[in-house]
Amino acid sequence: MRLEDLDYTLPAERIAQHPPARREDARLLVVDRAQGDLEDGRIPDLCHWLEPGDVLALNETRVRPARLSARRIPSGGKVELLFVRPLAPIPGGGESWRVLARPARRARPGERLESPGGGLVVEVTHEGPAGERSVRIVSGQLAETLEREGTVPLPPYVHRPPLPEDRDRYQTVYARVDGAVAAPTAGLHLGEEVLSALAARGVRSARVLLHVGPGTFRAVTGDPRQHVMDEEYFEVSQEAAETLAGARAAGGRIVAVGTTAVRALESAYDVNAGRLGPASGWTRKFIQPPYEFRGVDALLTNFHLPRTTLLLLVAAFAGEEQVRRAYAHAIERGYRFYSYGDAMLVI
Numbered sequence: 563m564r565l566e567d568l569d570y571t572l573p574a575e576r577i578a579q580h581p582p583a584r585r586e587d588a589r590l591l592v593v594d595r596a597q598g599d600l601e602d603g604r605i606p607d608l609c610h611w612l613e614p615g616d617v618l619a620l621n622e623t624r625v626r627p628a629r630l631s632a633r634r635i636p637s638g639g640k641v642e643l644l645f646v647r648p649l650a651p652i653p654g655g656g657e658s659w660r661v662l663a664r665p666a667r668r669a670r671p672g673e674r675l676e677s678p679g680g681g682l683v684v685e686v687t688h689e690g691p692a693g694e695r696s697v698r699i700v701s702g703q704l705a706e707t708l709e710r711e712g713t714v715p716l717p718p719y720v721h722r723p724p725l726p727e728d729r730d731r732y733q734t735v736y737a738r739v740d741g742a743v744a745a746p747t748a749g750l751h752l753g754e755e756v757l758s759a760l761a762a763r764g765v766r767s768a769r770v771l772l773h774v775g776p777g778t779f780r781a782v783t784g785d786p787r788q789h790v791m792d793e794e795y796f797e798v799s800q801e802a803a804e805t806l807a808g809a810r811a812a813g814g815r816i817v818a819v820g821t822t823a824v825r826a827l828e829s830a831y832d833v834n835a836g837r838l839g840p841a842s843g844w845t846r847k848f849i850q851p852p853y854e855f856r857g858v859d860a861l862l863t864n865f866h867l868p869r870t871t872l873l874l875l876v877a878a879f880a881g882e883e884q885v886r887r888a889y890a891h892a893i894e895r896g897y898r899f900y901s902y903g904d905a906m907l908v909i
Contacts, residue, residue, distance in 0.1 A: 563851050565782060568877055569868045570889050577719050578902035581731040585753040589897055589904040593880055593888050600891050605751045606759070608862075611907055614764025615814030616860075617806055619823040621746040622769045624737035627712035627729065632675040634668060635683070641668045641675055643684075644715055645708065646743055646775060647795070649696060657699040658687065662776060666693040674700065682707040705740075715743050717779060717901050719867070732901070741773035741795065747864045747901045748820035765817075768805040771797040772826040772845075781869050786850050791871065797842040798830040806857070807838045815859035821866075821875045825849065827857030850874040851882060861908045865892060865899040880908045 582588050585605070592601040592611055603610075612618075628645045644662040651658060663669035663686075673686045675697075682702035686695050714728040734749035735757070757767070777792030806816050806827070818824045825847045833841035838857055848871060861879050866872040877885045888906060897904045 563786070563874075563877070563882060565786060565869050567882060568873055568885060570886075570893065572893060572899055576893065576897070576899050576903075578898040578900060578904075579720055579722055581727070581750065581902045585731075585735075585751050586756050588751045591888060591892055591897065591904070591906045593884055593906060593908045595880055595884060595908060598884065598887075600888060602895060605905065606756060608756065608907065609759050609763050611909060612760060612763070612765045612817060612860075613814070615809060615812055616765045616817055617809035617814055618760070618765060618767040619770050619802075619806060619816060619818045619827060619858075620734070620736055620749060620752075620767050621772055621820055621823045621826065622734070622736050622738040623742040623746060623771055623773050623822070624740045625714065625733055625742045625745050625774075626740055627708050627714055628743045629713045629715045629724075630677060630682075630708060630711060631713075632677055632684075635674040635676055639668050641665070643669075643675065643697075644743060644776065645704065645712075647741070647773070657704065659684075659697055659699070659704070661695050661697055662693045663695045664693055666695070669695050677702070677707050678711055679707075681710075717744065719900055720902070736769070738769070739771055739773075741771075743776055744774040744778050745901065746772070746774060746820040746822045748862045748905060750902070751862075751905050752819065766805065766809065768802040769799070770802050770823055770826045771795075772822040774822055778872065779870070781867075782871060782874065783869070786874060789848060789871065791846040791848045793844040793846050794825075795843070796826040796829050796845050798826055798838075798840055800840040803830065803839050810859070816857060817860040817862065818858045819862045821861075821863055821872050824855075824858050824861065824875060824879070828855065831856045848874075849878050851878045853878040855879060863906055863908070864901065865889065865897065865903055865906060867900065876906075876908070884908075 649658040683700040684697040688696035829845040830841040
């Protein structure tokens with residue numbers, strides 16, 4: 563397909579800059595793939611659209627406060643570091659991390675940087691493209707420093723500094739495993755009240771994992787078939803695989819909450835030769851039209867930017883024409899877009 567086939571024009575005021583007052587206040591556009599129908603609703607209406615026996619696949623990754631404003635030693639020049647993921651330890655050198663540095667020119671190999679409070683010192687050991695750096699921890703505790711002095715890495719289209727509320731609201735209520743630098747945003751709408759109501763209706767849940775990396779915001783350019791995904795760590799446990807496969811065998815649907823849950827499940831199918839079983843490791847799974855989904859029957863997702871892997875995945879699942887219609891409808895009806903925006907349920 564051509565990338566421009568899914569382009570759309572969005573007024574700037576439709577890009578949500580703050581979360582709604584309550585998680586469940588978000589709007590919900592329901593897209594029926596079979597009938598082509600579109601129906602407007604609210605997040606609590608999930609209890610109408612999901613049936614007893616369905617099971618939610620929830621990505622339980624937790625967003626680190628991974629952005630740290632550091633300063634060079636001894637000049638004091640400021641460098642913003644985004645701690646992406648740990649790397650293999652350097653022999654005799656201790657803990658090492660992949661980071662994104664801005665401005666990158668201030669973080670050359672050999673430079674030492676310290677946290678605002680001075681409790682953490684890192685040394686740049688390797689220089690990569692697009693601001694990528696490898697750093698080793700010289701002194702201090704990274705996890706404690708990030709919790710104390712780090713900020714939530716809000717997406718680039720949120721044009722404001724992080725607020726205290728973002729530590730809670732840019733996080734799902736079921737987040738458990740540290741490792742993401744971006745939230746699995748479809749899950750931001752599911753508060754305890756909605757999850758309890760769904761459970762009372764007979765909708766079960768299974769926890770999967772995919773640590774969302776910065777590549778989720780990287781635009782796709784040129785031929786989509788040439789795009790290379792960043793690798794991200796995923797896990798589907800034996801328990802989750804049995805719950806999901808058992809629900810489907812009993813006539814229920816697997817409802818992926820977010821594109822990251824989709825990629826975790828489809829990666830598990832790849833590992834297990836076409837069946838849903840336990841799996842873990844690093845994935846570069848890139849889903850675009852045409853694609854035959856094996857692990858997902860319905861999808862709850864947010865509205866995504868043009869020319870991104872996220873929108874291509876949704877188009878593969880819902881159909882390109884359906885996505886064009888749904889997005890045009892959402893723009894016309896005043897839906898809020900992107901991470902803190904409204905949601906779409908594709909059934």
